[in-house]
Amino acid sequence: MSKTSCRRKVTSAKITDWVEPSFEDFFGNTSKASSQTSGIVKRCAQTKNESSLENKQGKKRINPFTKDHASDNNQHTFDYSQNDPWIDKYRPEIQAELAVHKKKIEEVEAWLKTHVEKRPQKQGGQILLLTGPPGCGKTATIQVLTKEMGIQVQEWINPLMQEFKQDLPEVFDRDTRFQPFTSQSQTSLFHDFLLRANKYNKLQMVGESLSTDRKIIVVDDMPNQFYRDPSALHDILRRFVKTGRCPLVFIISDSLSGESHQRRLFPKEIQEELVVNNISFNPVAPTTMTKVLTRIASTEANASGGKIIIPDKASLELICTGSSGDIRSAINSLQFSARQGSSLKNDSWSKSRGKASKSGKPSSKSKTKKEPRKGGENVDEVQAIGGKDASLFLFRALGKILYCKRDPVPDDTDVYRLPAHLSEYNRDLLLILPEAVVEKSHMNGELFNLYLHQNYLEFFMDIDDVVRASEYLSSADVLSGDWNSRSTLSVYSSSVASRGIIHSNSARAFVNCQGGVGFKPLHKPQWLAINKKHQENCLAARSLFSTFCSTPLGLQTQVVPYLAMLTNPLRNPSQIAFIQDVGRLPLKRQFGRLKLEALTDKDSGLPDGESGEEDNLTEMQIERNDAGNSMADRKELLSSQGLESELPASQPQPVAAQAIMEDEELKIEEYDSD
Ligand SMILES: Nc1ncnc2c1ncn2[C@@H]1O[C@H](COP(=O)(O)OP(=O)(O)OP(=O)(O)O)[C@@H](O)[C@H]1O
Known part of the structure; x- marks a missing residue:
């Protein structure tokens, strides 16, 4: 347009x-x-x-x-x-109304003061990155603080596709037939926006006073193109950091399974290079959320003259739990529930209809008794109207399986009791639904199984239990072993593994024997590190022994072990180091356990670079190495494996380049003749 x-x-x-x-x-x-x-x-x-x-x-x-x-x-x-x-x-209009932790507000305020109020001339553009789960008040905090500090805000909003449709007749060139209509890419539009926002002041709208020239640029709505190609964003930011005249604030919400967007768009190296300040918000705390909801409900109840009633404490708690720390979702749930005059849980809200006190406080009489957890597993699945699909960080999801909390079987029923000959398999009722836990972790079933496999032993006390659990893990492995059916069976596989581990652990079979395990640190599977090393070895093998025209597997299992048995010293140092590392079984070397990497509570638990993309990446790298096969690449690969520097004394030492070339020719003949 x-x-x-x-x-x-x-x-x-x-x-x-x-x-x-x-x-x-x-x-x-x-x-x-x-x-x-x-x-x-x-x-x-x-x-x-x-x-x-x-x-x-x-x-x-x-x-x-x-x-x-x-x-x-x-x-x-x-x-x-x-x-x-x-x-x-x-x-919220003022800081005190924000449902955000005080410390976070102060951090943002301090940053704005340093970079907007006390900003030295010709400082370049600074970047602030606000991250946290959706609806935790990141944008609201910026709105309130900029208003209080009298700072102008210029915000980027992604252009709508509709714009292109409207302009289609103008830009469609009939003479050249199928010429695509010309439009600027999202990247260049964003780049132009930054240039203009950096250069010019905000337009003055009717009724607005522009009493200050202090301003920030806010990007809450990241152009989609940057998710596909983060390097385009990085290039733009590099330029901005040099030429910027005002600070730039990015607001990025975490994805359901963790902080993957932030990791993709602002990896650590970029944050260090561009001196990006990252302030991470937490989900809104339940107490703060309840206070805000109570305040809103009271105000509405008073204003409506009895049409809207104040929900009781249990209903408010239900809304808070269902919103997973998202205040927007919680307030919307409250409004929908109030609007429809519907109840949240067992008609508890409608029961309190008309009981709203004049002070606006929820009536204590309307408290409902907590439901007994009969039937066990899905008790925590009751959701408030409009409740969010809650997600679980991997750390908590694993904890739920491994600690497997239970409730006693009701005395008045026999339906949960097994016949006498199966009595050893009797268990109290589970409080969780393992399949739902895996689903909420947003992790592939196979990877989840790996985490269980790595960590389950610490929670077991009896060797027979371990035997049973490991059998279940093996069955789960078989289920996901066939690539043809892997995607379909992965859910069943994680179900077998998690239920198998839960049921096998007789030490945690009943409520009365569940204490005493205490906090156990969780670790990432060794498989991740070993798989990474394997991928690197494949790359190195193809790069160093490309003249053998073999697959990485063939090179590592046949060619390199064979070369290791030959005593010909004429090889280059990188090849010798690789042969030493991969081609021989180190029978004399003492093996300790690999150092385990701890899993933290907010870790997404995904392999570096995220699984699917990682595979693609590796393949791409292999292809590139095949084509180019440059020495620089080789060096990089080997240094990443720590192979470049040391050569064991038992190995022949490097010789001149000429000799290496001759040797390679010779080796091929030797290999072929075998
Ligand atoms: N006390 C409060 N504190 C914070 N936000 C509140 C409060 N009361 C109402 N709100 C509203 O809740 C919403 C909070 O969403 P906000 O846009 O700030 O979240 P966010 O963390 O930026 O997440 P997203 O990136 O998904 O927008 C806003 O619409 C805000 O007006």
Whole structure:
């Protein structure tokens, strides 16, 4: 869209309502025309680098916490607030209202003070990276702090594809037939945006005062292209760091299984190179969340004159648990539940209808008794309306399987008791559903099994139990052994492994014998390190012995062991070192256990570079090595394996390059004649 056409549309439309209400469909007051025009205005605003962070906040609101709704007779205000999403209506205005840990707010504030307020001239562009789970208040924190400190915000929002559709007739060239319409790539648009935002001040909108020239650029909505090609982002940032005149803030939400987006977009080396400051937010704490929800519910109950009731403590707790520390999701759940007049759990909320006290505090009488955990396994699966798909960090998921908490079997029933001849297999009821735990860890079943295999022994006390558990692990391995059916059977495989380990552990079979294990550190599987070493060896073998035209496996199992038996000293040092390392079984060497790498509570547990992509990467590297086969590559490979420097005294020492060349010719003959 050209700038002129964009401007024309803005002036003719004369839109004052910039934001479409998020629940238009829900409340049934959709006005398509207005939403379309507001969309156009929004896009034009982006083209002009207008900050939309404030627009996101919606209409100017009267702070419901400071305004007494009960005494407010203005019907219009009430209608407006009823149809407004509560996350906008109750968005925090001051630091004290933020449901974010004080320390985090102070960290962000200190960074903004250093890099915006006390910023020395010609300092270059600094980068701040805010990470954490979705809805934990990262954006809200930036909004509140910039407002309080009087800092302008210029925000990048990804251009909509609709823009291209609208412009299609203009850019489609009929004469050249299938010429694709020309449009700028997302990367170059982002690059241009940064240039402009860096150079020019924010446009002054009607009713806005630009009393300050202090500003930051915020990227909350990362261009998708950078997920595919992070190096494009890195190049742009390198330039920005040199030429930038104001700080740049990235807000990136963690993915369900951990921090993979951040790792991809801002790997450690880039963070060090560009001096990126990373502040990581935690999920909103349940106590803070409950306080915010109670406050909102009380305000709404008072304002609605009894139409909306205050949920009891148990219902609020249910919403908090279901939202996994996401305040946006929690407030939305609260609003949906209140709106429908529906109950959250066993009609507990509707039971308290009409009991809302004038003080707005939840009535203690409405507390419901905690449900007995009958039937065991899926008791923690009850979700509040709109509850999120909770995810579990691998550390916790493994803990749930290995510690396998149980509940006693009810005395009044025999359904859970096995016949006498199977009595040794009697167990108390499990509190978890192993398959759900594996699913929530967002990890491939096979990899999850590896983690179980690495860690289960520490939790066992009886050798017979270990034998049974290892049999289950073997069966699980067989299930996922056939590549044809691997993807289908992987779920069953992890089910067999986790249930097998849980059931085999007789030391944790009943509630009364479950104590005493204490905290056990968890470790990453040795397989990961060994597999990595194997991949490196494959690369090295192909690179160093490419003249043998064999597969990496053939080289390592046939060629290199054979070469190791020959006493011909004429080989280059890298080859000698590799033969020494891979071609001989070190019978005399004492083997200790490999040093285990601890698994931390927020570790995603995935291999470096993430599994699927890693395989591709390795293949690509192999191909590249085959084609180029340069000495530089070889050196790099060997130094990564620590092979470059030392040569064992037992090995023949390196000789001149000429001799090496001759020797290689000779060796091929020897090998072929065998
Ligand atoms: N007390 C509060 N503290 C923080 N946010 C609140 C509070 N009350 C309401 N909210 C609303 O909750 C939402 C929090 O979402 P926010 O955009 O800040 O999350 P985020 O961490 O940036 O995650 P995402 O990247 O998914 O947007 C905002 O819409 C905010 O207005």
